[in-house]
Amino acid sequence: MCGIVGYIGSQQAAGIILDGLARLEYRGYDSAGMAICDGEKIRISKSVGRLKVLEELTHNGETMPGCCGIGHTRWATHGEPNTTNAHPHYNTDETIAIVHNGIIENYLALKEMLTKKGYQFQTDTDTEVVAQLLDYYYDGDPMMAITRMLHRVQGSYALGILFAQHPDRLFAVRKNSPLIVGKSPNGYLIASDVPAILKYTRNVFYVDNQEIAVLKQDQLNFYNIDGDEIEKEEVTIEWDANAAEKGGYEHFMLKEMYEQPKTVTDTLLPRIKDGDIVIDELNMTDDELAAVKKIHIVACGSAYHAGVTGKYVIEGMARVPVEVDLASEFRYRNPILEEGAMVVVISQSGETADTLAALRESKERGFKVLAVVNVVGSSIAREADSVLYTWAGPEIAVATTKAYSAQLIAMYLLAMKLAKVRGKIDDVELSAMIEDLKCIPSQIEMLLGNEKRIQRFANRYVGAKDIFFIGRGIDYSIALEGSLKLKEISYVHSEAYAAGELKHGTISLIEEGTLVTAIATQPELYPKTVSNIVQVKARGAFVLAVTTEGNDDIEKNADYVIYIPQTNPYFMNSLAIIPLQMFGYYVSVGKGFDADHPRNLAKSVTVE
Ligand code: M6R
Numbered sequence: 001m002c003g004i005v006g007y008i009g010s011q012q013a014a015g016i017i018l019d020g021l022a023r024l025e026y027r028g029y030d031s032a033g034m035a036i037c038d039g040e041k042i043r044i045s046k047s048v049g050r051l052k053v054l055e056e057l058t059h060n061g062e063t064m065p066g067c068c069g070i071g072h073t074r075w076a077t078h079g080e081p082n083t084t085n086a087h088p089h090y091n092t093d094e095t096i097a098i099v100h101n102g103i104i105e106n107y108l109a110l111k112e113m114l115t116k117k118g119y120q121f122q123t124d125t126d127t128e129v130v131a132q133l134l135d136y137y138y139d140g141d142p143m144m145a146i147t148r149m150l151h152r153v154q155g156s157y158a159l160g161i162l163f164a165q166h167p168d169r170l171f172a173v174r175k176n177s178p179l180i181v182g183k184s185p186n187g188y189l190i191a192s193d194v195p196a197i198l199k200y201t202r203n204v205f206y207v208d209n210q211e212i213a214v215l216k217q218d219q220l221n222f223y224n225i226d227g228d229e230i231e232k233e234e235v236t237i238e239w240d241a242n243a244a245e246k247g248g249y250e251h252f253m254l255k256e257m258y259e260q261p262k263t264v265t266d267t268l269l270p271r272i273k274d275g276d277i278v279i280d281e282l283n284m285t286d287d288e289l290a291a292v293k294k295i296h297i298v299a300c301g302s303a304y305h306a307g308v309t310g311k312y313v314i315e316g317m318a319r320v321p322v323e324v325d326l327a328s329e330f331r332y333r334n335p336i337l338e339e340g341a342m343v344v345v346i347s348q349s350g351e352t353a354d355t356l357a358a359l360r361e362s363k364e365r366g367f368k369v370l371a372v373v374n375v376v377g378s379s380i381a382r383e384a385d386s387v388l389y390t391w392a393g394p395e396i397a398v399a400t401t402k403a404y405s406a407q408l409i410a411m412y413l414l415a416m417k418l419a420k421v422r423g424k425i426d427d428v429e430l431s432a433m434i435e436d437l438k439c440i441p442s443q444i445e446m447l448l449g450n451e452k453r454i455q456r457f458a459n460r461y462v463g464a465k466d467i468f469f470i471g472r473g474i475d476y477s478i479a480l481e482g483s484l485k486l487k488e489i490s491y492v493h494s495e496a497y498a499a500g501e502l503k504h505g506t507i508s509l510i511e512e513g514t515l516v517t518a519i520a521t522q523p524e525l526y527p528k529t530v531s532n533i534v535q536v537k538a539r540g541a542f543v544l545a546v547t548t549e550g551n552d553d554i555e556k557n558a559d560y561v562i563y564i565p566q567t568n569p570y571f572m573n574s575l576a577i578i579p580l581q582m583f584g585y586y587v588s589v590g591k592g593f594d595a596d597h598p599r600n601l602a603k604s605v606t607v608e
Helices: 013-023 051-057 107-116 127-137 142-152 252-258 260-271 286-290 301-318 353-364 379-383 402-421 427-448 451-459 474-490 499-504 526-538 552-556 569-590
Strands: 003-009 031-037 042-048 068-074 096-104 155-163 170-175 180-184 187-191 203-206 212-216 219-223 294-299 322-326 341-347 369-373 386-389 466-471 493-498 515-520 542-548 560-564
Touching (some): 003 155, 003 170, 013 051, 031 051, 031 096, 042 096, 068 096, 068 155, 107 127, 127 142, 187 212, 252 569, 260 402, 286 402, 294 301, 294 353, 301 322, 301 402, 301 474, 301 569, 341 353, 353 379, 369 379, 427 569, 466 474, 466 499, 466 526, 474 569, 499 526, 515 569, 526 542, 560 569
Parallel strands (some): 294 341, 466 515, 515 542
Antiparallel strands (some): 003 068, 031 068, 155 170, 180 187, 212 219
């Protein structure tokens, strides 16, 4: 999704902004631009395509002198991706410039109103309307113009704003789109996401909805929508700046796959104390937890897949009914939430618009929401009643790997805690599970060691048109994630099916040589999945099986086998996903794609 960076201070702004935008490239974009105020005028440069085009255009920012500026990477929503529609946008006399993330929902009505007053528009964007609206309200007092504008616009926005008549100030405001302010020794910064400014500072302020930040070279003030000054708490970002660097890996995705042992450890160990699962963050007593009658898990994409795994594990272990919803469906389906239900939302970014809306919907209905979130201080983390953080650190690649692995751990912890307080497992069973979980990081490490073998296999399939993933139970939830990993970065059509469902239609798609990846890690379901392997083999499929060590007999039916170590069947997903992530990654690399920046995709989806 779009990215915003802004700077005001003692240094030249353009270089800092370009650097920050480069760190937001992972969010996905189709054009980029920046506006720099040189003390008198605001100059704008913009270009279509990668950021390096803007860097070349501005000679790495050298042709745009000035110590105050805003920059943007745009992911087109209103109007095609071209230079005109790229941000920043001016008002008519080029004295106001803005960058914007989000969508102004009433922009057509505002445009009509402004057109009647003689304003003309150069772009197809909703954003230009905000620049002109600010112009309309501006009478020399930028704060007045901004507060009046805020009362008129509807929708979601994070805005960086410059006024040529006030070259010593940078304004920022947001509603339902993330925005932070950073305090560095050489000035202040704004950004839509932490990695953009980590190089300069770890001291940040989270701007809340409809708050206005006014940044000067050596002063920072915050105001509410009425223009009254407010106090904000300074927060230290714990993320290590190196965590947002590639560190010698070809792609962030590869690096993040290799970080999974650490991610799992960091998410797991703080919640294991004296042989028990302790999740203080739940803010619930054991009795309250035991009384939970139903759990609704709501999420999008891979986070949803972690939720599907959560359903199998929680229902199986704790015998609590779980419903899993795609957030985009949940928010509009008028879900039935009954007394005693608990809502769990899962999100890496903590900014996914649909998940945030589902959270709000649940809270409005009076239900407490637990958020499983990776980004500290994100909107979902701040609005949820309690937060179970996945300590994966910054995840840069669009295709999630380590955050997903951490989400799985969060699901297991929740399941084990529920099972324990409901008396469904005893201390001995719990201890055995904890021991199994503690082995997961080294087992992942071992599986990562298969990289070359999986790369060779993936190279055989770079030309594949369709690839199917099948599995039963928990293996089905792995199939869903394996299939998404492949398709989102390699653009190979791929589907995941519950293996037993094949014969109800999908099997007609199997042709000679079609690759079917069969996941068979669940002992009770193993013979059934093998039967499904036999069925697709009979139709000409080439079968890649992912199964546990000891299931050597599968070689009679599968063409290629990846063995994963033994663990508690509930935790298999954490191991089986590793070769599937690698497979997706290497098909993408084999096809010459940039695995970190898949086409049409954004890291955090802050619009519907
Ligand atoms: O930030 P979130 O976890 O809320 O994001 C949800 C999905 O957009 C995300 O998991 C997406 O499916 C990933 N690209 C998958 O790799």
